[in-house]
Amino acid sequence: MTSVPDPKTWATGDDKITDRQKAFIETLSSSTGEEVDTNISKGEASRKIDELKNKGFNNQQPAETTSSAAAKxxxxxxxxxxxxxxxxxxxxxxxxxxxxxxxxxxxxxxxxxxxxxxxxxxxxxxxxxx
Incomplete structure (x- = not known):
């Protein structure tokens, strides 16, 4: 698996957040219960998405007790x-x-x-x- 370069090095990292990033952050935000300000740059959005995804995984129950709905x-x-x-x-x-x-x-x-x-x-x- 190739690693993604740090968003700070992106040529467009300071551009406005994309609609797709915003929608994904809103979805992740609702699943983690954390409110997120989406008036951020693309680079900040990428970091926030990673943070929320990791937070969501850390808050899940162990695999043997997780329902199949959680995997959807x-x-x-x-x-x-x-x-x-x-x-x-x-x-x-x-x-x-x-x-x-x-x-x-x-x-x-x-x-x-x-x-x-x-x-x-x-x-x-x-x-x-x-």
Whole structure:
């Protein structure tokens, strides 16, 4: 896995926060119970997203007591702005593993990102994988 450069070094790090960053911060903020001022730069938003994601993971129950609902995506895949785009290679690889484990054929070749995400969640539940 490649590491992301420090947002302080980004050429656009001082630009205004993007709409996607703002929406993601608001989602994370509501799940962690922390209020966040979104009048920040792209770089600050990136750091805040990382902080909130880590905070959310640290506040979760241990894996053996976590419900399957806690593993669901933070946002409904149907609401993704890129949900109608073709699935990613990573989704395809994971679906093929889940297909094998579940003994099912998905037909991943024609799925959109949101359809692939929904199918992944269904197969994860069926196979007990996380």
């Amino acid at each position: 995506p933070l946002q409904d895949p149907k609401q993704w702005t890129t949900g109608d785009e073709p699935h990613t290679e990573r989704q395809e690889r994971f679906l093929k593993v889940l297909e094998r484990d579940a003994g099912e054929k998905v037909g991943v070749e024609r799925l959109t990102k949101s359809e692939a995400s929904q199918r992944i969640e269904e197969l994860k539940e069926k196979t007990g994988r996380s």
